[in-house]
Structure formats: structure tokens, C-alpha cells
Amino acid sequence: MGMTMTQKILAKHAGLESVTAGQLIEADLDLVLGNDVTSPVAIKELSKFKKKEVFDKDKIALVMDHFTPNKDIKSAEHCKCVRQYAGENSITNFFDVGAMGIEHALLPEKGLIVAGETCIGADSHTCTYGALGAFSTGVGSTDMAAGMVTGKAWFKVPSAIKFNIVGEKAPYISGKDVILHIIGMIGVDGALYRSMEFVGEGIKNLTMDDRFTIANMAIEAGAKNGIFPVDELTEEYMKEHSTKAYTKYEADADAEYDEEYTIDLSQLKPTVSFPHLPENTKTIDEVGDIKIDQVVIGSCTNGRISDMRIAAEIMKGRHAADGVRVIVIPGTQNVYLQMLEEGLTKIFIEAGAVVSTPTCGPCLGGHMGVMAAGERTVSTTNRNFVGRMGHVDSEVYLASPAVAAASAITGKISSPADIK
């Protein structure tokens, strides 16, 4: 029986000829990741280990991105703990304030992960790197600690759902609309324990940033990972950002899939997830009159340069509606610099927005845009759970950067096509 892309990568890293869905394997890891929230818990666990040395100081990434620059004393203590650990153990890829970006925007940009590799990260959105044709998945702090010491993790080999992407993107359609549409279709547990494999002739019409956004939100459908095949665009990206050797895997022609769906990019409409689950989607023509208090453009889902460009294009020469707070957060220092060079920062500030240093900040209700009771945010982030961005009686509407920017101008959830 044939294997899926994910199964081939896992088989290779487990030293096996082939694997089948449901099989328990132990796989070698090419990268182990943690952030300022999850790493302190892992470091505490590591102290209990008899063997304390890490398996490879170059294959661990520690990124201080969630509550940084530190929002309070307790989070400063957490970063101090990780900083100290990274120093004592000579961890090569420790990213502190000034160097850090939002982990899943940062690691591909730094070339730390490439096609054919395996990665676990103590952050659920670690699945982002599937955009590069890698197997990457989120775990908890204990798995992270075990991975840091052993360089291995156990997995149950997942079965897969195939998404056949066809057509060209309709106007203002981005990766965010694709993945919100899919989650609306299959639900927040529609891919539970499984891989989401995105294939088809339409893939070539998705930019790398689109693919990062799509793979990033595979977890919001419950998936173990999301993955794309490697094409010219992927190779171009990896050559620009990394010196690592990569391996291309394609699913076998006779690979088995639990389910198959076709997504026609030309038929999609800008899509919004209503509170309080990412599966509660409506297309922009169905949203009705939803007034908003805040707009957040950024995150590991949508904090890349193309996200900033489309938002700036819509906001250029316009101003945020009265009473709407607009927060723009570049994903990395590089994105921040590019925004400056391209004049995007000026456009945002002139439009009445604030532009922040990279941070996960408001996405998880940490800092830099926490909501009070009764408030509403249109956000390019990934979760709209109860209390996710603040008070339990606040609401998050998930959307693309284009919809978020248009909504900032009008003060209600709006289509970018209606901004005249």
C-alpha cells in the first residue's frame, strides 16, 4: 500500500522502509522548539532527568515571543529562566528581544527548518512548517523536554485527508480564506489525529505566505499536521533562507486517504469565523452589520510581509473609523524592517494604527490589545475561543488581513471590495 507525504517522512526518520496508519513509531527529530510560556515548564522537567545534556545544541530553538517584551514580573522571570538555560547549555538558536520574532514566522525565515525534516514544538501552531514540505507538529512541554534530551519522539502514524486545490484565487482571496473555508466545512475536530495534505494544480497559485497560513491553522481542525508538496516556489524560498539540504517527498499514487475534498480557489469568498469557534464561518456577503472596537493585524498566522502589504494597500490614504483601535504587529524584525523600507509603517501610522514590535501579545489575550467586556475585535489571528483575547464577554472575529484592514476603515466587518 502506498504512503502519504507525512507517512514517508515519518518512515524515513524512524529508519523504516514503510509505515501504515495507526502504527506506533519512534522518529528522529531535526528540530525541537519552545517559547517563553512552554520552555520554563520543559526546563523544570529537564531538571528531573538523570541525563541532562541536550541531544544537539544546534537543533533546539527557544523563542521568547509570547509575553515579550515582558509584560509583568512573572513573565520576566520565565524569560530569565530560559535565557539562563540557553546560556548554560550553549543553545545556538536562542532568540531574545531584538532578535526574536513570532516563532512560526521566524524559524522558516531563519532557514532552521526545510522540506523532508521533522520538528516538534511546544506550541500548537508548530504545524506551520508543513508549508515547506516538512513534518511538524505541536506537543506539550514534557514531550519537548524528552525531545531535547533524546532527539526523538514517539508518534502514532496518522491517516490523512486530501485537499485537492484547483483554480486561481478570486480577488482578495488569501490563504486565510482557504483555511477558514476548510475549517468551516469539516469542523474543529474534522481532521482529529490526522494529516491534512494539500495537493493539486491550484497549489502553484498560492504564495508561500498563503501556504504558511493554511498549514498554521491545520491544528484548528484538530489535525496532527498539515503539509504541502515541494514545488519551484518552495525551493526558491528555501534557497533564499537556508543552507540546509532538503528532501522532497510526494505521496504515492496509491496512497490511501480517509476523505478527499476539492477546493476551487476561484469560487471562494472572503471568509470570517464568528465567535467562539473557528468553524463558525460566514462568507463576507453573509456577515450582516457587525460593529467593531478593535482590529489586530499580525500573529504567526498572518504577520508576514504579504499580509502587511495587502493591509497597507487597503488602508493607504484612508483613516481608521472613529472609535476603532488598530494594532499592527509584524511577525519578525525582518518583516518590520521591510515594512519600513516599503513605506508600509508610515501608511499604517497615518491611518491611525499603532505598529508594535513582534509579539504574540493580543492573540492569546496576553498584552498589547486585551479586550474589555462587550468589545469586539476583527483579528487575523487563529482562535476565537471564549475569553481568548480578553474578557469572557468579548468577541473575536477571525479574518484575512484584507478583511481586517477594510473593517478598520469602516468600523464594521467589511469586504475589501467595498472600500472605495
Add this chain to the structure above:
Amino acid sequence: MKAKGTVHKYGDNVDTDVIIPARYLNSSDPIELAKNCMEDIDPEFVKRVKDGDIMVANKNFGCGSSREHAPIAIKASGISCVIAETFARIFYRNAINIGLPIIECPEAAREIEAGDEVEIDFDSGKITDVTKGTSYQGQAFPPFMQEIIKSEGLINYINSKN
């Protein structure tokens, strides 16, 4: 191994943000985390919960963020086992890794109600609703998982093996 206690019941898609909101993630101390467990979905939970109590929920329990603080908070609050129709996969791994027993049993998860007295035998996987007089067959815990739970987590278990 057995557990017995009063049931705290929840619905579908209980996410880790409501189990332990991010505003409390500036701590990693189990006792501190337990003080705010379930706050955004059930503010009375911490006042009501007693040592040994059991949590029962429907589909996709523990979805969302990978924060291990979520099963840590539940365990430290005194909960002895979580029964659900299905668990989100990261939560599933985390719960086992920190030594919080969890069982997937759709029928039990749907029928057991809040306030019921429930008994669980981890060796056989048998779940008994003492209040209703019903019983269900969940998956038995394989010996290595019982060992992880007895060792209070994966790391201690790995250490004990070496």
C-alpha cells in the same frame, strides 16, 4: 488502580484557553494554576471540586493551545480522571505525559451527568455510574501507561527505566 468521585460535566470542544486562560500562564506552578482552573467556562468549579472528583465532557476535549498547564491545572485541582467522547491530540499526549488519567468512551461521556458518583477501574477500563446504576466499557490502560501515571509523569518513568 481505581478512581471514584463526583462528576463535573462539560460539552463539546472545551479548549485549553478556558481550562486555564493565558492571563495565568505567567505561572507554571501547579498549585497557582489550579486556583484558576476552568475559570472562563465554570467559575464555580474551583470552589466545588473535591479530591478524587471526575471530569466528563463530550467531543474534542482540550482543543487549541498546546499548553501543558491545562492538564497540570486539572490534575492539581484534584481531578482523578477525565472521560470524554474524544480528546484533542496534543492534550491527550500531555495528560498521559504528566500522569493525568484520561479515557475515551463516547457512550459514558454522553450519558453520565453532572453530580453523578462514578467509579473507574483502570485495569479493566470499566466505568460505573453508581448514581444511575449503569456501566460502560472504556479502553483499559496498558501497563506502561499505568506506570507513567503511577510515576507521576513521563520523565520519572523514563528515569525509573534507566
